[in-house]
């Protein structure tokens with residue numbers, strides 16, 4: 041027989057879930073597309089993990105992101121349905137790519153309960169990939185500039201404008217928390233294996249890919 045749900049039950053289960061993940065050595069296992077945890081909206085963070093556990097979890101997310109390697113990782117990607125993500129990008133790219141994509145270094149950040157809105161109507165399209173969709177990349181047109189509102193890991197409010205590649209990372213990771221994968225927004229005809237991307241589509245911008253594969257780019 042069903043009974044009233046005790047809020048402390050869910051609280052305990054999230055703590056147990058994270059403790060269980062942290063009990064194993066090394067990077068956390070990354071959940072791949074097809075797992076419903078990537079498609080449900082994540083629960084806003086509201087102290088479900090105590091500060092010590094939150095700090096350990098954030099450190100594990102960061103280590104997992106580094107090991108992958110990736111430039112962002114959202115909690116649902118390790119099976120934890122909380123609105124929490126980490127981003128960091130040393131941007132090891134050529135000057136030409138840096139200029140074309142606005143891929144400037146992004147210091148490590150923790151995003152708690154993030155949301156974003158586009159600023160203006162500008163959109164830019166580039167190949168991107170996702171640690172939860174290994175082996176593939178596709179072109180996604182995204183807001184050129186976004187305003188991000190969030191909390192940091194200490195609960196302090198964040199209200200900041202991101203542009204260039206960091207804006208792309210912020211949109212990609214925040215989308216994860218809403219159950220959206222980059223493929224939902226991608227030009228599917230651009231879908232390319234990692235090998236094809238590196239062998240054929242390593243140019244700073246995706247114009248050649250658009251022509252050869254038959255998809256359109258924003259004006």
Ligand code: ZN
Nearest residue numbers: 169170171172
């Ligand atoms: Zn992703």
